[in-house]
Amino acid sequence: MSSHATAPVDPNNVVLWDYEDHGHDFIGTRSIGFWLYMMSDAMIFAGLFAAHGVYVHNFAGSFTANEVIHPINALWPTLFIFTSVLIYGFGMVALKKGSRSGVINALLLSFILGVGFLLMEYREFSELAAMGAVPQVSGFLSDFWVIVLTHAAHVFFGLIWMAVMIVQIMTNGFTQNNVYRLINLKLFWHFQAIIWVCVFTFVYLMGGI
Amino acid sequence: MLVDLQGPWSPIFGRLGLLLDVHYNNPVIFFAFQLVVVGGALLAFWLTCTNRWKWLWKDWLTTVDHKKLGIMYILVGLVMMFRGFSDAIMIRTQQAMAVGPDSPGILGAAHGYLPPYHFDQVFTAHGMIMILLAVTPILVGFMNIIMPIQIGARDMAYPYLNALGLWLTVVAAALVMIALFVGDFSHAGWVGLTPLTELPYSPGVGVDYYIWSIQLGSIGTTLGAVNLIATIIKMRAPGMTWGRLPIFTWTTLASNIIALTSFPVLGVALGLLTFDRYVGTHFFTADLGGNLMMYTNLFWIWGHPEVYFVVIPAFGFLSEIIPTFSEKPLFGYITMVLASMAIALVSWTVWLHHFFTMGASPGVNSYFSIATMLVGIPTGVKVFNWAFTMYRGRLRFPTPMLWALGSLFLLITGGMTGMMLSVPAINYLVHNSVFVIAHFHNMFLLIAYASFGAVAFWWPKVFGFRLDEKLGKLFFWLFTAGTLLVFIPMYTLGFMGMTRRLDYVAHTSWQPLLLLEMLGIALYTLSVLAFVAQLAVSIRDREKNRVTGSDAWETSRSVEWMTHTPPPFYNFAVTPVIHDRDEWAWRREHGLTSLVPDRYLDIHMPKNTAVPLIIGMLTLFFGFAMVWRIWWLAAASLIAIIVVMIIRSFDKDTDYIIPAAEVEKMEQEILSRAAGATGDTADAPIGGGAGGAYASRHAPSQSRKDT
Ligand code: HEM
Ligand SMILES: [Cu+2]
Numbered sequence: 001m002s003s004h005a006t007a008p009v010d011p012n013n014v015v016l017w018d019y020e021d022h023g024h025d026f027i028g029t030r031s032i033g034f035w036l037y038m039m040s041d042a043m044i045f046a047g048l049f050a051a052h053g054v055y056v057h058n059f060a061g062s063f064t065a066n067e068v069i070h071p072i073n074a075l076w077p078t079l080f081i082f083t084s085v086l087i088y089g090f091g092m093v094a095l096k097k098g099s100r101s102g103v104i105n106a107l108l109l110s111f112i113l114g115v116g117f118l119l120m121e122y123r124e125f126s127e128l129a130a131m132g133a134v135p136q137v138s139g140f141l142s143d144f145w146v147i148v149l150t151h152a153a154h155v156f157f158g159l160i161w162m163a164v165m166i167v168q169i170m171t172n173g174f175t176q177n178n179v180y181r182l183i184n185l186k187l188f189w190h191f192q193a194i195i196w197v198c199v200f201t202f203v204y205l206m207g208g209i
Numbered sequence: 210m211l212v213d214l215q216g217p218w219s220p221i222f223g224r225l226g227l228l229l230d231v232h233y234n235n236p237v238i239f240f241a242f243q244l245v246v247v248g249g250a251l252l253a254f255w256l257t258c259t260n261r262w263k264w265l266w267k268d269w270l271t272t273v274d275h276k277k278l279g280i281m282y283i284l285v286g287l288v289m290m291f292r293g294f295s296d297a298i299m300i301r302t303q304q305a306m307a308v309g310p311d312s313p314g315i316l317g318a319a320h321g322y323l324p325p326y327h328f329d330q331v332f333t334a335h336g337m338i339m340i341l342l343a344v345t346p347i348l349v350g351f352m353n354i355i356m357p358i359q360i361g362a363r364d365m366a367y368p369y370l371n372a373l374g375l376w377l378t379v380v381a382a383a384l385v386m387i388a389l390f391v392g393d394f395s396h397a398g399w400v401g402l403t404p405l406t407e408l409p410y411s412p413g414v415g416v417d418y419y420i421w422s423i424q425l426g427s428i429g430t431t432l433g434a435v436n437l438i439a440t441i442i443k444m445r446a447p448g449m450t451w452g453r454l455p456i457f458t459w460t461t462l463a464s465n466i467i468a469l470t471s472f473p474v475l476g477v478a479l480g481l482l483t484f485d486r487y488v489g490t491h492f493f494t495a496d497l498g499g500n501l502m503m504y505t506n507l508f509w510i511w512g513h514p515e516v517y518f519v520v521i522p523a524f525g526f527l528s529e530i531i532p533t534f535s536e537k538p539l540f541g542y543i544t545m546v547l548a549s550m551a552i553a554l555v556s557w558t559v560w561l562h563h564f565f566t567m568g569a570s571p572g573v574n575s576y577f578s579i580a581t582m583l584v585g586i587p588t589g590v591k592v593f594n595w596a597f598t599m600y601r602g603r604l605r606f607p608t609p610m611l612w613a614l615g616s617l618f619l620l621i622t623g624g625m626t627g628m629m630l631s632v633p634a635i636n637y638l639v640h641n642s643v644f645v646i647a648h649f650h651n652m653f654l655l656i657a658y659a660s661f662g663a664v665a666f667w668w669p670k671v672f673g674f675r676l677d678e679k680l681g682k683l684f685f686w687l688f689t690a691g692t693l694l695v696f697i698p699m700y701t702l703g704f705m706g707m708t709r710r711l712d713y714v715a716h717t718s719w720q721p722l723l724l725l726e727m728l729g730i731a732l733y734t735l736s737v738l739a740f741v742a743q744l745a746v747s748i749r750d751r752e753k754n755r756v757t758g759s760d761a762w763e764t765s766r767s768v769e770w771m772t773h774t775p776p777p778f779y780n781f782a783v784t785p786v787i788h789d790r791d792e793w794a795w796r797r798e799h800g801l802t803s804l805v806p807d808r809y810l811d812i813h814m815p816k817n818t819a820v821p822l823i824i825g826m827l828t829l830f831f832g833f834a835m836v837w838r839i840w841w842l843a844a845a846s847l848i849a850i851i852v853v854m855i856i857r858s859f860d861k862d863t864d865y866i867i868p869a870a871e872v873e874k875m876e877q878e879i880l881s882r883a884a885g886a887t888g889d890t891a892d893a894p895i896g897g898g899a900g901g902a903y904a905s906r907h908a909p910s911q912s913r914k915d916t
Contacts, residue, residue, distance in 0.1 A: 009799045016796075017783040017806040018447050025443070029366050033439040040431050040473045047477035047507060051492070058498030060491070135490045139498025142490035146481065164855050177861070 030180040031187070038191055041154075045195050048147050049202060056207065058139035065140065065207040068133045074204045077120045078196065081155070084113035085193045092186055095174070103182070104169055110189070111162045114155055121152050144203065151199055154192050161185055212489040214838075215412045223839030224414060228392065235316065235327070237299070242390055271817040273368035274778050275353045276671065278375050282350030283664075285375075289382050290343035294737065296335035298730055301695075303328055305727040309717040320713045328712035329396035330415060334385065336399030337419065340515070341426055342382050344653060347660050348522045349378075349433055352461045355667060356437065358769040359455045361446025361787060363780045366439035368815045369863075374433035376825025381426025384832050388418040392836070395419035398710065400512065401482065403493035403504040408486045416486065417836040424479050425832050427472045434468040437461055446768070448787030455767040456545055460525030463549040464518050467556065471514040478507035487838075502567055509560035517556035520652065521549055523659035524591055527613050529767065530666050531595050534610040535602025536764045538791055541594040548587035548594075555584050565636040574633040581631035588624055592617065607762075608681035612662030615689060616655050623651035626700070644703025647696050654692055661688075669761035673775040674751040680743035687736035694729030698722040757883060759804055766791035773804065773879050779812050779867065782876045805880065809869040816865055820857045824850055 056065065088110045094102025125145070128134070135145040165185060168178050217226030256262055269277060306312060307321030318324045323331065357365050365371055388394040395415040397405040406416045441454070441462050454462075481492040482504065491499040532539045539545065561569065561577040595617060604610075626648040629635050639645060661684075669675045702722050707714070714723065747754060760770040770793045772781050783806040789795035796802055827846045834842035 009801075014788065014799075014801065015786050016801060018786050019783065019806075019808065019810065029439060029443045032442055033367055033370075033435050036435045036438055036469060040435070040469050043470050043473035044477055047474045047510070051477070051481065051503060051507065054500055054503050055492075055498065058491075058500065060496075060498035135484070135488065137491075137497070139491045139494075139500065142484065142492055142498075146484060146490065146492075160851070164858060168859065171859075172861075175861075177858075181858075 026176055027180045027183065031183055034184040034187055038187060041191070044150070045198065048150060049198065052143055052147055052202060055139045055143035058143075060138035060140070062138045063131075063133045063141060065144075066209065068128055068131070068141070068144065069204055069207040071200075071204045071208040073124060074200055077117045077124075078200055080113050080117040080120065081193050081196050084110045084117065085190055087113065088186060088189050092182070095179070095182060098174065100169060100173060104166055107162055107166050107169075111159060111166070114159045114162070118152060118155060118159070121148065125149075144207070147203060148199060151192065151195055154195070158185070158188055158192060161188070210488055212408060212487065218838065220841070221839070223834070223837040223842075225837050225839070227414065231392075237316075237322075238389065241295070245386070245390075267817065270822050271819045273372050273815050273817060273821075275357050275365045275368065275371060276776065276778075278371050279350040279353030279355075280671070282346045282353060282375055282378065285379055285382055286343050286345070286347035286350060289338050289346070289385075291737070292386070293335050293338040293343050294733070296331050296338070298734070299323065299331050300328070300335060301723075301727055301730045303331075303712060304714055305720075305723045307712060308714045308720040308723060310715075318712075323712060325712045326396055329398075329710070330394045332710055333395045333398055333419070334388075337395075337423065338385060339653065340399065340519070341423060342378070342385065344519050344656055344660075345430060346378050346382075348464075348519055348656075349374075349430065351526070351660070351663055351667070352437055352465070352522060353433075354671060355769055356458050356461045357440055357444065358772060358776060358780055359458050359767050360441065360444065360449050361768050361781065361785050362440060362444035363784065363812065364444070364815065365436055366443055367436045369818060369821060370432050371436050372818070372821035373824060374429040374436065376821050377429025377432070377828060378426050380825050380829045380832060381422040381429065383829055384418055384422035384425070384836070387833065388415070388422075392418065400508055401479075401504070403482070403501040404495050404499075406482060406486075407494055408489075414836050420479050420483055420486075421832040421835050424476060424483075425828055427475055430468055431472045434465040434472070437465045438469065446784050446787050449768075450787075453787055453790045453792070454546075456528035456539060456542070456549075457522070457525035457767075459546050460521045460528070460549050463553040464521040464525075467514045467518040467521070467553050471511045471518065471557075474507055475511035475515075478504055478511065481507075502564075505564055505567070506560065509563045510557075512563065513560045514553075514556045516649070516652065517552055519656055521552060523616065523656040524549065526659040526663040526666070527595060527616055528591075530609045530613040530662050531598050532791075533666075533762055533765050534605045534607065534613075535599045536605075537598055537602040538766065538794070539594065540597035540600075541590070542790060544590050545594055548590045551587040552584060555580065555587070559584065562631055562636070565633045566640045571633075578631050578633050582628060585624060585628055588620070592620060605764075607665070608676070608678060608685060609662040609666035611682065611685050612658045612665065615685070616658035616662065619651055619655040619658060619692075623648060623655055626651065639703055641709050642703040643699050643707045643709050646709050647699040647703055650696060650699070654696070661685075666762075667769075669756045670769060670774055670776070672751075673756055674747065675754040675756060675761060676747045677743050677750070677754070680739055680746055684736050684739040684743055687732050687739055691729045691731075691733035691736055694732060695726045696729075698725045698729075759802075760793065760797075764794075766794040768792050771796070771804070773883070777875060777879060779814060779872070782806060782809055782812075782872055805876075809872040809876065811869050812867040812872055814865060814867060816863055818857075818863070820853060824853055827853065 059065075087106050091103050091106025091110065094106060125148075128145075133141055135142040161181075162185065165178070165181060168181070172178060214224065216224065216230075218224050219226060256265060269281065272278065303321040303323045307314070307318075312320045314320045314322070316322045316324075318327075321328075353365075353371065357363075385394070393413055393415040395401065395406065395411070395418065397411060397416060397419075401416070401419060404410060406419075441458060445454075481490070484490040485492050485494060485499075491497040493499050493501045493504040495501055528539055528545060559577055559581045561567075561573065562581045565574050565577070606614075626644070630639065630645060630648060665676055665681055702719055705716075705719065705722075707716070707719055714720070756774045759772060759774050761774060762770075768785065768787065769776075771785060785792070827850045831843055831846040831850070834840070834846060
C-alpha cells in the first residue's frame, strides 16, 4: 500500500498548489453529463421493453398483435427519422466548417422530417383509435401505445430543443454554449433513432408476424 | 380517454370538491396542523424580526454553492426524518394499545386510536418518507458537501442542475406534507401494492400523492446523480488519480451509478401505474391482460438497488471515520473499492428475493437466493477491512467513532438476518412478518448510525466549531438503548408469527413485547431531545468550541481537511496538487501543513440564480394539479417550466470572476482570524509563511515551522 510514502520529500521542492489554471474542458464536461443522462433515459426504455416482453401476448380476447401492427406502415416513419438524423449529421459537418447557414439549414430540414415522423405516427394511432384499438382495451394495447408514444414524446421534446437551437444560433452564433448544446442534441437525436430501431424490431417486426 | 371518477370533478377545481366531504375532526391531524402552522409562523416572524429575508434569499434560496445545497438537503432530510419519526410513534402506540378483543378504542377506532384506513396511511407515509425523503436527502447532502472538497474541486460539474435537484426533492417533501392536510395519503404500503393502488381499490387522491411525490423527487435524485458522477469524472484536482480517490468519493460514485440506472425504472413502474389510474390502461390491473406482479418486479428492480444506494455511502462514512480515529490508513483500499463496485453490481441481480413467495419455480427462487447471498461476500470484505484498520491502531472514541462502531455491529446483525431471509424455505415462513421489518430497520439504522457519525465527524469542518461531546454521547447511548429495546422484541415477535402492518393485534401474549417496544420508542424520543439539545448547546458555545486549525480531529487523512474551516465558498484559494492516497496525512507527515500558497489566481465561479427555485415552485403546482386532476393548472405549469428553461438557456451572464487580488484579501482575512483565535497573531501566516495556526498538534517534528 503506497499510502504511507516513506520516501524522503524535500519540503522546499514539492509542488503543493496548482498555479496553472487549466480552465477545465467546458464542452467535454457538458457532454459527459449528457451521456450520463442518456444512460438513465436508456433505462426507461429498458424497463418498458422488459414490460413489453410480459404484455406482448396479453390480448384479453381483443385485438391481436398482427391486427393492429403493420411493420410496412412503420417503415415510412423509420425512413423519416433516419433521414432526419443523417441531415443532422450533415449539420454537424457544417458546424466543423463553421458555416452558420449550413447548420441552420440542416437543423431546419431535420426538424421538418421530425415533424413528419410525428404526423405519421399521429395518423397511425388515430386509425387505431378509430378501429377501437385504444389502450384501455387490453394489456397488450396499453403496452403498445405507451411504448411507441413514450418514444414519440422524446421526439417531440427533441423538436422543441431543435427549434430553440435554430433561434439561438441565429442570434448568438457558435458560442461555447451553443456548440455543446448542438453536440448534446446530436447525441439525443441519434439516441432516439437507435431507440426507434428497437421499437421497430421488438414491437413492429416481432409483433407483426 | 380519461377514466370515470367517483365523486365530484370540475374543470376548474378538479377533484378538490372531495374536500367538502371531509370533516377535520381528527385531533391527531389537527395537532400536526397546528404544529406546522405555528412553526411556520414563528419562523416567518423570526425572519422578519431579524431582517433576514434578504439573507435567506441571497445566501440560501438562490445559491448554487454545493456546500449550502448540501446543508439544505440535510435539513430537508432531518425535518422529514422528524415527520417519519412521529409516524413511527403513532404506529407503535397503536400496536401497543390495540391488543386483544377487549382493548378499548377511541376516536372512531374499534381498537386503539387509529382506524385501519388511517393506520395504513401512517405506515405508508412512514416508510416512503424515511427511505426517499429522509435517508436519501441526508446522504445526497453529504455527497454534495464533502465529495467535491475531497477531490480538490472548487465546484461541481453542474451547480445549476444541483440546485434543481434539491428543489425537486423539496417539492416531493412538500407534496407529502400537503397530503397530510389536504386530502389523504396512500394506504397501500410504501411499495405501492398492486392492484390495491389501482383506482377501483383506491378511489381517493392518496395514491396520486404517493405517485407524484416519489416521481418528482426521484427525477431530482437522478439529476443529482448525473452531477455527482460527472463531478467525480471531470473535476478532480491534478494528481487525484482514480487510485487515490478517497473511499467516500468511491462510494459516492458507486451509489450514484445505482441511482442513475435504477431510479428511471421506478419512474417506469410509477408511470405505468399513473396511466392505469388516469387513463384506464391495463398494466397492473387484475383483469384484461394486466399483470400485477409486473409492478412488483419493476418496483423491486429499483427497490433493491435503492437499499444499496443508501447503504454504500454509509460504508463510505465508516471508511473515513474509522481510519481517522485509528490513526492508520484504511486497510485494503483496493478491496474496499472493488467491494463497493461489486455490491453496486450484484444489487441489480437480486430483486426477486422480495417476493420469493410469489409462486415462481424453484429454479428462479434458487437463482435469486444464491445471488442474494453473494452480496454477503463484498460486505464481509468491508467488515474485515474496517476491523483490520482498527487492529493495532491508536484508537480514540469520540462520538463519530462511537456511531461508527455501533454501525458495524448493526451491519453484522442485519447482514445475518438478511442471509436468513435469503433462504427461500425460511422466507416462506417469515415473509411479511415483523422479522423482515426488523431486518430492514436494522439495516437502515446502520445507515442512521453512520450518518449521525458523519454529522459529528464533518460538522466542525462545515461550520467551524465542534459539537458538544457530552450531549453527543448521551444522544448515542439513548439512541442505542432505544434501538435495542425496539428491535430485539421485534425480531422476537417475527419469530412468534406476528405479521407486518397490523392495526389490531389479536394475540394478547404479544403485548409484553409490544410494550417493551413502546419503552424503546420513548427512549428514542428522549434521544431526539438530546440531539436537539446538543445542537442548541453547541451553537450557543460556538465561540468556545471553535476549530483553530483546518483539521478538527488532527488525525484526519483526506483532502477536505486541507482547506479552511469552514471552507470558503470557493473551497480552495488555489487548487491543491495531490501526491498521495491520504494527501492530508501525507502532508502532515512531511510537515507541509501550511495552507498558504505562494500566489493567488483569478477564480471562476457560477452566479446565484433563482431559476431552480422557480422551476421547483412550478413543479409543485404541477404535482398538486396532477394529484387533484386540475388539468388546466397542470398544463399551464408544465408549459411554464419549459418556457422558463428556454429563457434560462438564453442567459449568457451565468458566471463571474473573482480577481486574484480579491482572493488574496479574503484568504488573509480567514488566516488572520484563525491566527487570532489561537492568540499567536505575531505569527500570522501572511504570504507564504509557515502557517503556525494550521500546523497540527499531531504533526511530527519536521513540521515546516521548525525548519
Ligand atoms: C447481506 C445483505 C442483505 C441481504 C442478504 C438481504 C436480504 C433480504 C431479503 C431476502 C428480504 C426479503 C424479505 C421478505 O420480504 O420476505 C429483504 C428485505 C428488505 N431488506 Fe434486505 N438484505 C440485505 C441488506 C439490506 C440492506 C443493506 C438494506 C437497506 C439499506 C436492506 C433493506 C431491506 C428492506 C427495506 C426490505 C423489505 C422491504 C419491504 O418488503 O418493505 N437489506 N432483505
Ligand atoms: Cu432486497
